[in-house]
Structure formats: C-alpha cells, structure tokens
Amino acid sequence: MIIGLISDTHDNVPYIKKAITRLKEERVKLVLHAGDYISAFTAKPYAELDVPLIGVFGNNCAETDRLKTVYAEVGGDLRGYFAEIEVDRLKIALIHGHRKQDEDKAFNGDYDVVVRGHLHRSSIAEENGVLVINPGEVCGYLTGVHSIGFLDTEKRFAWISELD
Secondary structure, eight states: OEEEEEOOOTTOHHHHHHHHHHHHHTTOSEEEEOSOOOSGGGGGGGGGOOSOEEEOOOTTOOOHHHHHHHHHHTTEEEOTTEEEEEETTEEEEEEOSOOHHHHHHHTSSOOSEEEOOSSOSOEEEEETTEEEEEOOOSSOTTTSOOEEEEEETTTTEEEEEEOO
16 A cells, blocks of 8 residues: 655645645555644645545644644544554554654554654654654745655555655
C-alpha cells in the first residue's frame, strides 16, 4: 500500500490543492497529516480526497475542537497530538514533533515507522531500526520548498516529492 504523507500546510490552500492532486496521481490508499493545518478553512480541499485522512495537531493549531469538526465533515480523522496507525503489519506513530512526550512515545521502540512534521525540512532516516519520515512543508514558507512524502508499506520504503 502507498500512503501519502503531508505536514505543515499552514493555510496555503493553493499548495494544499497541489498536494491533493499529487496524492491522487500516486493513487495513495491513506493520507497521514503530521499537523499544522492552522485555520478551519483549510479543510475544504480535502473533500476531494477519496481515501481516509488521519491527522494530528501541531503547535500552531489553536482551535483544535473546530479543526476536528471541520475535518470530520470532509472525512478527516484528527486524533489529537499522537496517533497510532497499523497498516500492513507496520505500526506507525504519527506526531507533529513539538512535544517531548509525543517524541518519547514515538521512539520508545514500539513502532516500525515514525511520521513527523514541525521541522519544515523533509528527511528520511533509519534510527535504531525505525524508519523516520518528515515529508517537509507543503506551505513552503520556511524553506521555500513545497514537499510531501510517500511510504510504500510493503517495501518499507519512503520517498519525498516536491510540488513545484
């Protein structure tokens, strides 16, 4: 299964739409969002996804109750600050990465994959047998690079794709 990975969208609706287009082109079966949506109006484009969206909140998500509600209306499942997902016998920890308790839990040895955001820089690394993926920032505000990631659960292989 191919999973789409996004993070740090920060209200940039034009690039949210580009990310959704790319996710659909790659025929992902699931999308994981590692946080920092910011405003409720960012939910609307996700109605175009035809696959489940699971997400967590980031450090810039002030109206968490409102975000949870509007994302649910378009099929999104925002699960607080930490989410555990099991897919194809892989245990995935989904965090934004700004809270120590979430990082401690994600890196406690119980997970095969950790998907995180917050740093706005894409990276893929193996740390103590754990595949750690940061898809970078969709918004492009900090680095100037608009990116998303993908995870092939069967091959346990990840890659980053720029949106420009």
